[in-house]
Amino acid sequence: MKYSFAKASAIVLIFLLFISSCSTKKPISKSTGNKPKVTQQIPKTEPQKPKADNQKPTEKLALPEVNREFRAAWIATVANINWPSKNNLTTQQQKDEAIKILDLLKDANFNAVIFQARPSGDALYKSDLEPWSYFLTGSIGKAPTPFYDPLEFWIAEAHKRGMELHVWLNPYRAHHTTGGPITSESLVKKMPDQIIKLKNGMYWMDPSDEKVQDHTSKVIKDLVKRYDIDAIHIDDYFYPYREYNGGKDFPDNRTWNIYQNSGGNLSRADWRRANVNKFIKRIHDEIKAEKSYVQFGISPFGIWKPGFPEGIKGSSQYDELYADAKLWLNQGWLDYFSPQLYWKNDGPQSFPALLKWWESENTQKRHLYPGLNTIGLNGVSDRPTEIVSQINTTRSLLKNGAGTIHYSVDGLSKSPAMYNAVKNAYQTQALIPTSPWIKSKALNKPxxxxxxxxxxxxxxxxxxxxxxxxxxxxxxxxxxxxxxxxxxxxxxxxxxxxxxxxxxxxxxxxxxxxxxxxxxxxxxxxx
Missing domain, CATH: 2.60.40.10 (Immunoglobulins)
Incomplete structure (x- = not known):
């Protein structure tokens, strides 16, 4: 009995092992040309390891929202208004002045500068298209010594401080009355058929001349391509103000006759506006084709037409400068729009009334950054309080997309009262408002x-x-x-x-x- 029982137990054990082995084998597919089916395996549950003492559970943080507001100042180089203070400074003196301006603005939480790199058919940067500026060295076409590129310097120093650098240029002014003697280097000599002398001594390029449009286009594309700029910025000088030509009409008979002889049927005023409109659209498209992230900003005269809105009096950019800025804003041919609202809150040119009207015309929801007359606001006894009031009016109307540009930096640097008032208004840091219409690649998590x-x-x-x-x-x-x-x-x-x-x-x-x-x-x- 003892031997038989052990033998029987061995047989049973062998049988059970055989059954267990068969049950764990994967099924063999039939030869049908299809892949064998894979049976789903249920993973084993691993015991959780105890968390280290310093390991915290992951949770979504409710980070505070960062303030956003565009805060900029114009740096005028024409006539040595802001920088350089004189046209005979050394390279180091020029750099020192630039750093002083940037530090002043940085300390007041500004986040952009609008730097005038082409005041009048000239260049405060190395250019193969136009001569070195008289306002830089005291002689048209003369480079700074020791050599440096002022625009490159301004860009690097602004970015070092977390500030944007917008290149400000005038598209049509060829020579300023303070720009020294006209030499062979000047555009006045190089483009004589396209440039007209005005009664006040300035020289102006004819905006309707295609050679002018092509030349200015080349200048802008060159700037966008070669420099690490954040924006191209055009001011309010399209066709010149009538006072520049003694109240007389702009003398563009040559191009007007060519247009008429070619069968053109627009009125002279509409033809002038059409030329400027075509140029604005072209510049916008060319900037975006070269570098889509470079913004295009325009700072037109603050009144489109008298009576818009009701009760507004003053000059008409539409009829005098032949600039249909309302159209550009309506069409979205720009990234930001900075009408020069250089008037007080109450009066025939009401700051809040004009700002509200321009906002009502901002159908494409581009940035609206009004220009403030920080240096010379007329009819106001307490200018710092008025400017701060205009900053607050802008914030109230435009919310987190607000922004202002101050003309000019001298209004801040030469008036401690104004500077301290604006600094107090900008007492917390701010990022620039985002531009959702400009496509960009999302940043990686740091x-x-x-x-x-x-x-x-x-x-x-x-x-x-x-x-x-x-x-x-x-x-x-x-x-x-x-x-x-x-x-x-x-x-x-x-x-x-x-x-x-x-x-x-x-x-x-x-x-x-x-x-x-x-x-x-x-x-x-x-x-």
Whole structure:
């Protein structure tokens, strides 16, 4: 019995092992040309590992929204109004003055400068198309010594401070009365058939001449292609103001006769406007074709026509400058629109009434940044208070897309009262408003590294698409209080205290920002 029972047990065990082996084999498919079916395997559940003491659960952070507002000042180079202060300064003196202006604006939380690089058919940069400016060196066509490129310098120094650099140019002025003697280097000599002398001594390119349009187009495309600029900016000088020609009509008989002889049937005024309209549309399209992210801004005279809106009196840009700025805004042939609203809040040219009217015409929802007369607002006893009131009116009407441009930087640098009032109005940092109509590639999430050395927290960050980063946003939470800082691109680390105002540091987050103000997703660390 003992031997038989053991033998029987062995047989049963062998049989059970055979059955178990068969049940774990995968089924063999039939030879039908189809792939064998794969049976779904249920994964085994692994026991969860205990979390480390310093590992916090992932959660979506409610980061505070960053303030957005465009804050800029015009830097006029014509007649040495703002920079350089004289046309005989050394290279180093010019650089020192530029840095002083940029530091002044940076300290007041400005985020852009509008730099006049082509005041009158000349260049404050190295150009093969137009001569060096008289306002830079005191002689048309003379380069600065020791040599440097002023525009390149302004761009680098502005970007170093997290500020945009917009190139401001006048499309048609060929020579200013303060621009020194006309030499063979001047466009007046190089384009004699296209340039007209006005009664006040200025020389003006004929806006209706195709050679003029082509030449200015080449200048703008050259600037966009060769320089790391953020925008092209055109001011209010299209056809000249009548007073420049002693009240007489602009003498464009040559091109007008050519137009009529070719069968043209527009009135002279409509023909002039059509030429300017064609040029504006062309420049917009050419800028976008070269670099889609470079913005196009226009700063026209603040009144389209008297009576628009009702009760407004003054000159008509439509009838005098032949600039149909309302059309450009309606069509969206620009990225930002800065009407020069150089008047007080009450009066025949009401600042708020004009701003509301222009906003009602902003059908394509482009940026509307009114120009403020910071340097010479007439009829006002307390100019700083008036300018701050206009900033607040703009904010109230335009909300988080608000912005203003100050004419000019001298109104800030030469008046401590004005500067302090504006600085107080801009007391918190601001990103520029985003431009959703300009397509751009989303930024990658930054990398964030945190090191607790026992006495403080050392924070470092970087991005895998560094070339597209213009700024950073650093978020720091102490207790329940968030603080944000907008940092320049070159700032990639911070040393933070463990406690602030008695509150313990517990969360750090970082975002990158591109040159159009678009934010990346955030990377965060909890302590």
């Amino acid at each position: 990398n964030l590294f945190v090191d607790n050395n026992g006495n403080s927290i050392n924070v470092k960050w970087n991005s895998t698409d560094d070339k597209n980063v213009f700024q950073w946003i650093l978020y720091v939470k102490n207790g329940d209080t968030w603080e944000t800082q907008i940092l320049e691109k070159d700032t990639v680390s911070k040393n933070l205290p463990l406690t602030k105002n008695g509150k313990k540091l517990n969360t750090i987050a970082i975002k990158s920002v591109d040159r159009l103000g678009n934010e990346s997703d955030y990377e965060a660390k909890k302590l």
